[in-house]
Amino acid sequence: MGRTAFIISDRTGITAEMLGHSLMTQFPLQFEQVTLPFVDTPDKARDAVRLVNEATLRDGAQAIVFATIVDRTIGEIIATANAVSIDFFRSFIGQLEDTLGLEASAEVGAVHPATDSHQYETRIEAINYSLANDDGARVRDYDKADIILVGVSRSGKTPTCLYLAMQFGLKAANYPFTEDNFSDTDQLTLPKELRPHRNKLFGLTIEAERLHAIRNERRANSRYSSRNTCYQEVRDLEALFVRERIPHISTTQRSIEELATKIIQESGVQRHLA
Amino acid sequence: MGRTAFIISDRTGITAEMLGHSLMTQFPLQFEQVTLPFVDTPDKARDAVRLVNEATLRDGAQAIVFATIVDRTIGEIIATANAVSIDFFRSFIGQLEDTLGLEASAEVGAVHPATDSHQYETRIEAINYSLANDDGARVRDYDKADIILVGVSRSGKTPTCLYLAMQFGLKAANYPFTEDNFSDTDQLTLPKELRPHRNKLFGLTIEAERLHAIRNERRANSRYSSRNTCYQEVRDLEALFVRERIPHISTTQRSIEELATKIIQESGVQRHLA
Structure with a gap:
């Protein structure tokens, strides 16, 4: 049973890819990999969801999504895909907000x-x-x-x-x-x-x-x-x-x-x- | 109030660092950063925990640990630190095991x-x-x-x-x-x-x-x-x-x-x- 692994990011997706690889190599499976960088508008996010859903249907097994998505709206759209979704970024932002007592800026590529x-x-x-x-x-x-x-x-x-x-x-x-x-x-x-x-x-x-x-x-x-x-x-x-x-x-x-x-x-x- | 951010990995820590940076830049704070790569024995893990605990005590605020740890034993030791712990790897391995119906090999740097x-x-x-x-x-x-x-x-x-x-x-x-x-x-x-x-x-x-x-x-x-x-x-x-x-x-x-x-x-x- 083949599965598809998607790398989805509103930036380059390079870190999502590196971590996704580390996780995938822990399992003796071959994944078909699709990388979707710069998914930074709701339209692109909906296109990505469509691709993921098609893969899940085609493979007869849920696709896996490895994501790093900073923008909240984009993140919510991606989360609707019929897939096992792992967002290395959004998963932890709430925990950090609580700890630091501050709200995240949610700006893509925010840097000093x-x-x-x-x-x-x-x-x-x-x-x-x-x-x-x-x-x-x-x-x-x-x-x-x-x-x-x-x-x-x-x-x-x-x-x-x-x-x-x-x-x-x-x-x-x-x-x-x-x-x-x-x-x-x-x-x-x-x-x-x-x-x-x-x-x-x-x-x-x-x-x-x-x-x-x-x-x-x-x-x-x-x-x-x-x-x-x-x-x-x-x-x-x-x-x-x-x-x-x-x-x-x-x-x-x-x-x-x-x-x-x-x-x-x-x-x-x-x-x-x- | 200064805080210390630790990057801890049983490998290079490069991905933990990149993701940790992405997360930190979402907050208008300066973190003191300490990178500890190749923490790949229980002894090194205990040394790392000691450093983290010292920082938490010194700063008067919990240190943040951004980790990618493949080895289960090392991961468990690091988790005992008095810190906000975010492991980009271990957080998701259980979810993937369930989905794939397979056990992860838990080998550091396992690759084909x-x-x-x-x-x-x-x-x-x-x-x-x-x-x-x-x-x-x-x-x-x-x-x-x-x-x-x-x-x-x-x-x-x-x-x-x-x-x-x-x-x-x-x-x-x-x-x-x-x-x-x-x-x-x-x-x-x-x-x-x-x-x-x-x-x-x-x-x-x-x-x-x-x-x-x-x-x-x-x-x-x-x-x-x-x-x-x-x-x-x-x-x-x-x-x-x-x-x-x-x-x-x-x-x-x-x-x-x-x-x-x-x-x-x-x-x-x-x-x-x-």
């Missing part, structure tokens, strides 16, 4: 305007910084970095930096350890560009076998992607992290969100977006 | 493993594509793009592309209209690199005054940032969007999330991450 514009700029600035300081392309701005991720090529530095910038407003640079850093005879040392910024360094490591698979997709049968190179680079860099007491984390089996959150937690870096 | 690894790769590939095809740096891979954002310099193309890639797994290229495209005498035309990909184009526009302010921060008192240039570029490009029937949206006053979601909705592009 000054903060918002400031936060927007913080975020864009962090993204621009992280792009400009990606992959060791520029090291002279490291003094402006909030954090500098270090790791071998393809260990996940770039996406993690971008997420740190986008979600938390952090200026996240990254520096790759490449062929030039590794030597067959000498012990790996901390490059001189990184030495003045030791307290900002955070290491990313990865299982050598996984690294080998990733690099092989990129440049098959090369020295760069060989099992031998991958094992050696990972081993030498992990040893350096330990010797230099650089905090580090494995990217294997971790999502970008998990990595970013763990890095903030373990480095103690101050987020710029609350 | 095959899908997950596939989704991870889709996401990384999209991010890499969007980085490589940023700012018109490379146009030969436009046939692989899911969408190509076009707009004047500093209209918000890059962050929007990165978000489309990160959140929705879309290969989002972007092409800037620069000085070279605009002419004082000739009407603006669609560059030949873009013509074969018309159906993938989506325009970003921006209020000229806002553009002027942004560019001025970057390169003050230049031709590039002058009010005159900004007004002319925006006007000419908007006229081109209309002439060529390219769907477009204003980035002024919109968050990156809103832009990305609207672009998906209005272009009809298929997301690669559900």
Whole structure:
């Protein structure tokens, strides 16, 4: 028996979707998913209800609605759908009103305007910084970095930096350890560009076998992607992290969100977006 | 009277935080915010409860806990805190169990493993594509793009592309209209690199005054940032969007999330991450 899960929001629906996914993955079922963002007029709400009711009829089982709806009127219309309705927002607003002794403003996207514009700029600035300081392309701005991720090529530095910038407003640079850093005879040392910024360094490591698979997709049968190179680079860099007491984390089996959150937690870096 | 808002999760807490913010901004209050991610053992849960209880005592008003906790035991410990507790996850799991006639697995981060690894790769590939095809740096891979954002310099193309890639797994290229495209005498035309990909184009526009302010921060008192240039570029490009029937949206006053979601909705592009 297939069921349809609707994500309905008078804003983007991104949080409803993330939470809806978390809930759905707790059950061994496949849901057909329909996302309806910006349902912000009574007409659009009635259209959404119609779609939900059609799905319930078609599936022979109530659709599930995961919603975040700020506007009261829209919320009431959506609630009339023939579905199991879960509104992550409206479910709690009454409880908060009682606790705080205040009425909610019920404005879609209500925010403290000054903060918002400031936060927007913080975020864009962090993204621009992280792009400009990606992959060791520029090291002279490291003094402006909030954090500098270090790791071998393809260990996940770039996406993690971008997420740190986008979600938390952090200026996240990254520096790759490449062929030039590794030597067959000498012990790996901390490059001189990184030495003045030791307290900002955070290491990313990865299982050598996984690294080998990733690099092989990129440049098959090369020295760069060989099992031998991958094992050696990972081993030498992990040893350096330990010797230099650089905090580090494995990217294997971790999502970008998990990595970013763990890095903030373990480095103690101050987020710029609350 | 100050209050403390805790974000507590046995995972990253990112969704709890986003929803908690939405709820808090409905009230004209300032909250002291404390984020506690990865509270995934009974010991950590008891530490969290202690922090919450201390805040309630210190503030003379119950702390608010916004939580997403999958593990039942952890959830029960957190529920003992002297606080107004809102768990966006546990509040609904019982309702879903009843509806679906199934028991939730209660596993932290439970996911369908095959899908997950596939989704991870889709996401990384999209991010890499969007980085490589940023700012018109490379146009030969436009046939692989899911969408190509076009707009004047500093209209918000890059962050929007990165978000489309990160959140929705879309290969989002972007092409800037620069000085070279605009002419004082000739009407603006669609560059030949873009013509074969018309159906993938989506325009970003921006209020000229806002553009002027942004560019001025970057390169003050230049031709590039002058009010005159900004007004002319925006006007000419908007006229081109209309002439060529390219769907477009204003980035002024919109968050990156809103832009990305609207672009998906209005272009009809298929997301690669559900």
